[in-house]
Amino acid sequence: MTNFVPTPTVPAPDIVRCAYMEIVVTDLARSREFYVDVLGLHVTEEDENNIYLRSLEEFIHHNLVLRKGPIAAVAACAYRVKSPAEVDAAEAYYKELGCRVERRKDGFTKGIGDSVRVEDPLGFPYEFFYDVEHVERLTQRYDLYSAGELVRLDHFNQVTPDVPRGRAYLEDLGFRVSEDIKDSDGVTYAAWMHRKQTVHDTALTGGNGPRMHHVAFATHEKHNIIQICDKMGALRISDRIERGPGRHGVSNAFYLYILDPDGHRIEIYTQDYYTGDPDNPTITWDVHDNQRRDWWGNPVVPSWYTEASLVLDLDGKPQPVIEREEKSEMAVTVGADGFSYTRPSETAGAEGFKLGAQL
């Protein structure tokens, strides 16, 4: 039985959007090569231990902090809130939830002021802030525009054992579900949740957690994503292309998953859809629909289901990973015990399978 997170009596903070992720990397120089030289993120500032990076169209100080540390992990998923008062609201909200909460008037990272970090009920290090240094928005700096340019931070994706529990908690926090994956027994395998008017600011992927599945950046067009693959081929690091490129069923976005030198997963993503209407229709996908994760039916590689980044508590120690008890999406869809269909009308055993798609 799911043990739901209680709903606080104080109002949830008014979240604007996912804003940045702070990740710990074990070799700062190698990570700089990956994020700056390969992916072309723009350096706002850097020192011996930290690099502050932003995407082309960003006007706040950073979307990604690389921090040097002994263990590769995610130190924070930070959301921007609507006003300074909403930082207070966040603090009160998580205190009532009984979470560990830390408030820093000068922020946890450079460029950002008054913030609160929490160990949230799912075990993730969430941050909420409003005050931030504005920097040059590079939108029209086409002299800096690379062929695979990353233009916006799009979303986070978190691995958690109990998706309905996480979903209810995030709905309380003001997120709305755009899409989810279920089966006919009522098991939820994943859910996509948004504050800004896109398919998600974060998603919950059912699995052993808390772990961070990935952080995603958007490009303008599909060819920008293809160029990233082509460049990784040219640099002979194609083994760091984990999955894709492809078209998602869920979200309809064109996507690519790649791995940084520590194994942190980055998604490159473009062209999902507008979700800003209050009655935006929620789409539920059958877990056995072979087009749900890749609209072209291309197989999801096993590592994509099993690997993810550790997340840190507020002392900087990795959170222990709890096993998912419900069925795993990988198990029910691939291999001897799983099944997937291309055409839902077909009877089990006679579904259209992609040739060679079953690992």
Added chain:
Amino acid sequence: MTNFVPTPTVPAPDIVRCAYMEIVVTDLARSREFYVDVLGLHVTEEDENNIYLRSLEEFIHHNLVLRKGPIAAVAACAYRVKSPAEVDAAEAYYKELGCRVERRKDGFTKGIGDSVRVEDPLGFPYEFFYDVEHVERLTQRYDLYSAGELVRLDHFNQVTPDVPRGRAYLEDLGFRVSEDIKDSDGVTYAAWMHRKQTVHDTALTGGNGPRMHHVAFATHEKHNIIQICDKMGALRISDRIERGPGRHGVSNAFYLYILDPDGHRIEIYTQDYYTGDPDNPTITWDVHDNQRRDWWGNPVVPSWYTEASLVLDLDGKPQPVIEREEKSEMAVTVGADGFSYTRPSETAGAEGFKLGAQL
């Protein structure tokens, strides 16, 4: 020891380009759906038993003939030659080779005049013609331009057991090699050969043959190919997407392989490079280079190596398939006995492998 095809004393016919393929399909209506409704090829003419199709920028009668028949197979790979006299040259050339040759002044298909068909030394049904009906070139008919528009026939790809033998025969016929795949023992796994100024008009893939591996059509841009995948997803026939989309190592083209209702393989292909200079450099790829067939290191599905279409003799009977004796590319690159590397400098056993890429 390879038993090479003798070099005739008469001159080879001057071939301009690959021009059309005639394929036998078992259900004409279903094939029409695939080639016309899904892929958007343009119907020049059709009757109860045949459909004559062309790509957008073609000005000759057809690039593909679908013919109704009992067994799915390829009936002809047709090349256009430079002048009517070259059809005579082709007839004389193959007669000297001792091949079975059939000349028809009125052609073998509608829209095409004086032609010669042969059972060539590799067992393939080759046709040579010059005389052809010109039809409306639809280049600027953007009112007919679909999102996944096929604009040109690009090439054939043939499966043959002995690639060096086939290569020498095609070089005698005037083809030049743009790229090939070999290993350090001198085994050739595949070769790409051209007359027009692109990477190939035909390629030889080492395997049990004679069989036809695929016929390829070109699009203008990469997004056109992505649209074909998206549309096949929308039509719930994504199980007919066999491999890709991806970027080839060989040819550098962006590609996709799909299967028609009979299992005939179609490649959609764009943006290879100019090969028209007489000293155009030949590129040789190591068979163990994991980026040779997909620049991003994505795995080649087994069916792509093993499946191909039967080809017909001049009586319309399938040619018997002879087994390849040399090593198979699939065996030496995947599975327990094969290996592939991402970075060639690495020692065997420590190569960069793509996660999940080994089936």
Added chain:
Amino acid sequence: MTNFVPTPTVPAPDIVRCAYMEIVVTDLARSREFYVDVLGLHVTEEDENNIYLRSLEEFIHHNLVLRKGPIAAVAACAYRVKSPAEVDAAEAYYKELGCRVERRKDGFTKGIGDSVRVEDPLGFPYEFFYDVEHVERLTQRYDLYSAGELVRLDHFNQVTPDVPRGRAYLEDLGFRVSEDIKDSDGVTYAAWMHRKQTVHDTALTGGNGPRMHHVAFATHEKHNIIQICDKMGALRISDRIERGPGRHGVSNAFYLYILDPDGHRIEIYTQDYYTGDPDNPTITWDVHDNQRRDWWGNPVVPSWYTEASLVLDLDGKPQPVIEREEKSEMAVTVGADGFSYTRPSETAGAEGFKLGAQL
């Protein structure tokens, strides 16, 4: 002196986004050809006098209503509000403003319920509604995806004599300014204002008004817009391409302006930027900056400045057009009395002009 619209004491309705425009066309069949056959908008419903059209990713009944009538004009610019109660709020708000207001529980067009229409202080027919019929969202219907597919309604653009007056009124109504065009004397020539998280839901263009300058639809990528031009060329209606394609300075979007059979102007638009943060920086452009309206310095054709559609009052009669008293953007930037520069640092008279750009 600008006579500002008073700020009501009741709260402004909470607007979600621009949702649809109702336009009067004089020949319904010809307009259908343009919007359906040429532009590929999807017909939700149609009868003898009306056609209800939507873009690919829309889930509400329509984004555009074509209504047959004697005089080409715009009958309504409709906004969706956040809840049914916000329709009441809109009614109260405009009543306090002293505007003519009409409430219809069954809506003014098919597919839409309880709505209020007003003659707003600028003379425009604004509508506010929440209740609407949901229809199939065609996002993944790639079988229907044309090469120039329009995927979303993006914005309206209104011509009004006094831009600061209109801007203050719309700010009261909850719109925020993303960008504007001014000169060093403090004259405002245009302003872009948004509710959803893009550059605008509507813009104000200084000129004789009230008139409707255009309605804009978004595509996914730039090539989709190029295809619309190519198709209009193929149909030999390139004289209906009024301006572009080009890259806007303001908004950074890739754009095209075309004219329907009645001269209503349609913009096709893609890839502006995220504006959802509360402190999203406002960009002010100098009216003399030759890259403000076209980042490549291509000239704005005079008709674009001078022509626009009449708008109707609630009786269906055209609103009288009032002349702009302030300087006109066309006059100050082109011709003998105007000037524009490419490089702002240059002194007047020595600016970089585009060759041949001055009409």
Added chain:
Amino acid sequence: MTNFVPTPTVPAPDIVRCAYMEIVVTDLARSREFYVDVLGLHVTEEDENNIYLRSLEEFIHHNLVLRKGPIAAVAACAYRVKSPAEVDAAEAYYKELGCRVERRKDGFTKGIGDSVRVEDPLGFPYEFFYDVEHVERLTQRYDLYSAGELVRLDHFNQVTPDVPRGRAYLEDLGFRVSEDIKDSDGVTYAAWMHRKQTVHDTALTGGNGPRMHHVAFATHEKHNIIQICDKMGALRISDRIERGPGRHGVSNAFYLYILDPDGHRIEIYTQDYYTGDPDNPTITWDVHDNQRRDWWGNPVVPSWYTEASLVLDLDGKPQPVIEREEKSEMAVTVGADGFSYTRPSETAGAEGFKLGAQL
């Protein structure tokens, strides 16, 4: 009466393709900025007085030589021939034509061996060579691939007073006409002529000459061209964008014309069509067809008709410019005395004109 160039009795050299242009620039550093920093051409070699540049997919030493000199001009249009013997053929051919001919066994520029340069019958400095240094072909160096990457040299375009005379001379030289522009009086305004299998290796534009109209480089896709415009906007040199981007009627290519610091015109060009068949249909456009030069009917700026680069004789002195005697394309299509139509069926005076298109 046109005084045609006599047809030599010796065979014409077998030309493969246009290969490089040598241009004289007055400020080498400024030109380097333009061609290397803005356009991203790749430097093969450079010294105090010369820069040798190539496009991404080129394997010969250079496609463009920038040479420092006192007067901006074109020093050579060089064609590659099929074998060393064809250089002899070129020498003999032009000697018989009575042209000034200079043979240099070590070539005229670095990287190129045995060559012949001539002052051809039209007054242009043509070069023919076979021997050339091969350099790294950067086709798959996606780590060097810029967002506006130029991948191939595509063609030259020459201004000459008497187009039929030039055309007959080039046909004798083995070029074939793919398209031309004429009027109903039989006046030829321009002709496109090819050796390689594209629309042209060179074109003749009727006007005062000999002058060089432009040299053109190809990109892979249309968005690459748009990026060049965007970058020139970002660098505030949009006044060097002379015309476009647009879709040509002739050639069907997507195009852009820009001006280097000396006013040499560069075209960026993509996606024309295959012309390799011996009976490739020639397309003749009516000079009054408003879609011939821009398929979207966008106006050709006057400078595009009137401005061009001087060409040098073999002593390095500018060739005198001879006036065109026949009607000018600009005069017959724009302004008070000219006319253009959008729909050919319309009677003169009632043609569809683009709003604002007539300068």
